[in-house]
Amino acid sequence: MPRLGSLTLAGLLLAAAMLPVVASAQDLGTVTFSPTAQQVYDAATGNDPGRIPPDPTSDPISFSIQAWGNVRVVVQSDIPVPFELIADYSSDTRGAVPEVTLSTSQQTVFDANWGWRYRVARVDVNYWLHLTGPTPPGVYTVTVTYTLIGANSVTNTIRVTIPPLLGVRLSGGDTVAFDYSSAPQTYYAAIGGTLPPTSPGTTLTSVDVLSASSFTLAAALAPAGAGKSLPAGSLRLNGVALTSSPSPVVSGSGTGSAFQPVLRPSDFALAVTGQEQPGTYNAVVTYTVTSP
Amino acid sequence: MPLRLRALRTSASILTLLIAMSAAYAADIGLSPARLSLTAPPGGTVSGQTTVFSTSAHPVGLTVSMGDWTQAADGKLTFLPAGAADHSATPWATLSTTSLVVPPNGNSIVRVTFKVPNDPKLAGTYQTVVFFETQGKPSSAGSTQLLTKERLGLVVYLTIAGTGTSGSKLSDMYLQGRDLMVVLSNSGNTLMRATGNVEIRDKSGKTVAKMPVRDVPVMRGSERDLTLALPKDLGPGYYVALALIDDSRGGSLVGQLPFQLGN
Numbered sequence: 342m343p344r345l346g347s348l349t350l351a352g353l354l355l356a357a358a359m360l361p362v363v364a365s366a367q368d369l370g371t372v373t374f375s376p377t378a379q380q381v382y383d384a385a386t387g388n389d390p391g392r393i394p395p396d397p398t399s400d401p402i403s404f405s406i407q408a409w410g411n412v413r414v415v416v417q418s419d420i421p422v423p424f425e426l427i428a429d430y431s432s433d434t435r436g437a438v439p440e441v442t443l444s445t446s447q448q449t450v451f452d453a454n455w456g457w458r459y460r461v462a463r464v465d466v467n468y469w470l471h472l473t474g475p476t477p478p479g480v481y482t483v484t485v486t487y488t489l490i491g492a493n494s495v496t497n498t499i500r501v502t503i504p505p506l507l508g509v510r511l512s513g514g515d516t517v518a519f520d521y522s523s524a525p526q527t528y529y530a531a532i533g534g535t536l537p538p539t540s541p542g543t544t545l546t547s548v549d550v551l552s553a554s555s556f557t558l559a560a561a562l563a564p565a566g567a568g569k570s571l572p573a574g575s576l577r578l579n580g581v582a583l584t585s586s587p588s589p590v591v592s593g594s595g596t597g598s599a600f601q602p603v604l605r606p607s608d609f610a611l612a613v614t615g616q617e618q619p620g621t622y623n624a625v626v627t628y629t630v631t632s633p
Numbered sequence: 634m635p636l637r638l639r640a641l642r643t644s645a646s647i648l649t650l651l652i653a654m655s656a657a658y659a660a661d662i663g664l665s666p667a668r669l670s671l672t673a674p675p676g677g678t679v680s681g682q683t684t685v686f687s688t689s690a691h692p693v694g695l696t697v698s699m700g701d702w703t704q705a706a707d708g709k710l711t712f713l714p715a716g717a718a719d720h721s722a723t724p725w726a727t728l729s730t731t732s733l734v735v736p737p738n739g740n741s742i743v744r745v746t747f748k749v750p751n752d753p754k755l756a757g758t759y760q761t762v763v764f765f766e767t768q769g770k771p772s773s774a775g776s777t778q779l780l781t782k783e784r785l786g787l788v789v790y791l792t793i794a795g796t797g798t799s800g801s802k803l804s805d806m807y808l809q810g811r812d813l814m815v816v817l818s819n820s821g822n823t824l825m826r827a828t829g830n831v832e833i834r835d836k837s838g839k840t841v842a843k844m845p846v847r848d849v850p851v852m853r854g855s856e857r858d859l860t861l862a863l864p865k866d867l868g869p870g871y872y873v874a875l876a877l878i879d880d881s882r883g884g885s886l887v888g889q890l891p892f893q894l895g896n
Contacts, residue, residue, distance in 0.1 A: 378665030378684045379740045386661065386688050388738075507667030507785055510660060515781040545781065551663065554848050557710045565780050576779070589709045594847055600661075609779075626779050629712065631762065631786035632667045633704060633850050 369497035370400025374470040378504050384424075384472035385506065385551060385599055392427065393470040402466040402497050406451065406489060414451040418443040418499075419484040423598075425471035426483065426499055434462040443485060450487070470501060475599035478505040478553050508551035509558075509630045510600050514544025517626075519611045528613060535577060535610035547602035548628055555594050556632045558603060559587035565623030576624065577610040587629050604628075660689050662735070662767060664785045669745075670824075674794040676751030683787050685733070685765055686740035693735040696766045697743060699723050702786075704850070706816075706858045712762070720853065722759035722791040725749055747791055756796035757822025758853050763787040790824050797823040801880045803888040804856065811894075813844070813874055815859040817886065819851040826850055827886075829878035831861055836871045846878055869894050 373396045380390035406414055416428065421444075429440035430450060438450050451462070481501040488494035520542045521528040528536065550556060562583035564570040574582040579590040591603045663686045673679035687693045701718035703711050715723045729744040745763055749755065766784040800820035807814050819825040827849045833842040844861045851857040874890045 378663070379686050382663045382665070382686050383688065388688060504665045505667060506663055506665050508661060508663035509783045509785055510662075511781060511783065512660075517779040517781070549661075552667070555708075555850075557708070559710060559712065587712045592708060624779050625782060627766065627782040627784050629764070629784040629786055631702070631710060631788055633702070633710065633788045 367495055369402050369404060369495055371498040371500060372399040372402060372468050374468075374499070374501045376470060376472060376501075376503065378506065380472060381476060381478075381503055382506055382508065385475045385508075386510075387474075390472055393472070395468055395470075400497075402468070404464055404466075404487065404495050406462045406464065412451075412453050413449055413490045415447040415488050415490065416441060416443065416450050417447045417486050417488070418445055419486070420481075421445055422481050422483060422501070423474070423476050424501070425473055426485075426501075427469040427471060428485075429467050429469075431465045431467070432462050443483070447488075466497075468499060475597065476503050477598040478503045505553055506551055506598075507556070507630065507632050508549075508600060509628060510549040510551070511545055511547075512549055512602070513546030516542065516544045517606060517609050518542030529615075531613050532615035533613075535612050538606045538609050538611075540606075543606050545606055548604040549600040550591075550593070550596050550603045550630055551598075551600045552593070552630070552632050553595050553598055554632050556592070556596075556630055557589050558591040559589045559629045559631075561585055561587040561627050561629070563625045563627065565625050568621040568623035569618065571611075571622050571624040575612045576626070577612060578626070579604065579608045582612075583626065587627070660687070662687050662693060662695070662765060662783055662785055664765065664787055667785070667787060669787065669789045671747065671789065671791045672794050673747060673749045673791065675749055675753060675755050677794070678746060678748050679791070680744055680746040681789065682729075682742055682744040683763075684740050684742050685735055685785075687735045688738050689735075690737050692737055694768045695733050695735060696764075696768070697728055697731050697733065698764050698766070699726055699728065699745075700762050700764055700786075702760070702762050702788075704852050704855070704857075706856050707860075708849075708857065715761075718760075720757070720759045721761060722747060722789065723761040725759075725791075726761055726763075726789075728763065745787075745789065749791070749793065755793045757798065758790050758792045758824045760791070760824075760852075761789050763789065792823055797821070797882075799823060799825070799880065799882040799884075801825055801851070801882075801884065801886060803876060803878065803886040806874060806876060806888050806890040808890070808892045809860075811863045813861045813863055813890070815846075815861065815876055815878075815888070817849075817851050817857045817859065817878070819853060819855055819857070821882065822853045823882065824850060824853060826881035827857070827859075827878050828881070829876070829885075831874055831876045831878075833863070833867065834873045834875060841872075842867060846876075863894075867894060869896050 383390040426443040483499045486496045517538050520539045573584045576583045581590045669681040671679045699715045701713040701721045725747045727746045733741050798821045804818045805816035829846045831844045832840045835841050842864045876888045878886045
């Protein structure tokens with residue numbers, strides 16, 4: 342009898358430790374995030390948009406844990422994602438880790454060694470999205486699994502929709518100068534050819550484009566309304582003589598999810614004939630970026 | 634006298650502010666989405682919107698206008714005055730604004746509304762572009778000074794409901810130097826978007842390279858020549874290029890080209 346009794350007690354302890362994570366269904370529901378274009382753009386340009394809450398239509402996520410003894414609950418997501426998904430937990434008991442940044446590795450969220458000694462705990466989960474940098478557009482679907490080690494598991498889904506972006510940026514400044522007033526010999530030697538921009542005077546360091554899909558950058562030259570006008574075709578950009586109609590000067594299959602330089606001052610050149618009148622010439626260059 | 638003095642001071646401060654604003658340039662502008670695909674029946678009305686944003690610390694003044702565009706077989710775009718292109722949706726469009734100021738590190742929403750004529754002959758996809766253009770500033774340096782402006786184009790496709798026809802084929806593949814040329818034909822009256830891969834297989838059938846075709850637009854009733862550069866490390870030998878490309882409207886295009894690379 343004593344032997345049988347000890348066996349029964351051991352069996353009971355084993356059964357108690359294996360009591361499950363409990364929810365009304367195995368799938369706890371879906372949490373959706375729809376960051377605004379501004380938030381995605383901020384992240385792409387190095388500005389932290391902060392923590393983004395779920396859409397108000399998201400399912401509330403909660404579950405119960407029934408266990409005692411040396412038990413542990415871990416959380417794990419199924420795919421790596423280019424942003425942070427943060428979970429924080431509130432429980433009617435003590436002992437939960439305050440918050441977790443989800444990853445494909447198991448992370449402990451409840452552990453008996455942390456003083457969590459209750460048989461039943463109700464857990465409410467709050468999720469947050471943190472865009473930490475450039476994020477490719479698309480819909481990301483992540484399955485999050487909570488497992489009571491040695492027992493069962495429950496899951497919920499997180500869906501993040503990143504909108505597409507198209508952007509153009511002038512880095513450094515917006516001026517490209519060809520100032521040869523103090524170097525007439527350079528101008529003379531270049532007659533019949535081209536001159537590069539001069540520094541100082543040129544503040545533009547690059548023209549940058551942000552487009553996850555194929556894009557075209559076209560450029561056009563127009564009179565500035567003050568000073569002498571540059572003759573059409575005298576300004577070359579990436580080897581293309583600019584006119585009043587936009588001409589494609591760069592085409593690309595995409596720059597990923599971040600701004601990438603597509604033109605630099607060295608891509609500009611001014612064709613000189615020797616017939617130019619001394620003075621100041623002004624022109625407007627318009628960069629047009631589209632992603633058809 | 635005190636009143637007049639105060640009025641003069643106000644004028645001076647406004648002048649300073651205007652100068653400071655005109656000296657600011659738009660470091661960046663962004664759009665989302667950068668492309669709209671709308672559908673409406675003949676006689677119907679449909680709207681779309683985009684968000685324009687900037688991380689500039691200054692307000693960014695923008696001019697909003699419409700234009701037309703076409704795309705050549707090599708993918709190059711030609712911009713045309715509004716209403717000048719075939720299959721232009723521009724004449725049907727109304728903008729919610731023709732100018733706006735994006736607040737510092739903020740955004741603005743612009744809507745474009747199309748009133749489609751009640752014409753039963755209209756069919757397929759029509760297109761237009763909405764331009765968002767910054768205002769340049771005079772430069773103070775150099776004997777030749779270039780003022781710069783940025784302009785983003787919101788491409789809009791408008792399909793007349795129930796009139797679309799599709800049809801596409803991979804009409805040619807050939808080698809041009811170390812570029813693999815793939816020619817796609819869209820015989821339908823709607824926009825086709827092509828996505829897929831071209832695999833390069835060696836003599837043993839092993840795939841040694843894969844070149845992606847990512848979301849390439851092929852306009853209605855037109856051809857598109859894709860230029861795919863062969864990998865630089867692809868050595869001399871016999872190969873087969875195998876193209877498997879999906880038409881966004883349904884169906885797949887398949888083609889293959891045996892070729893030889895010399896020394």
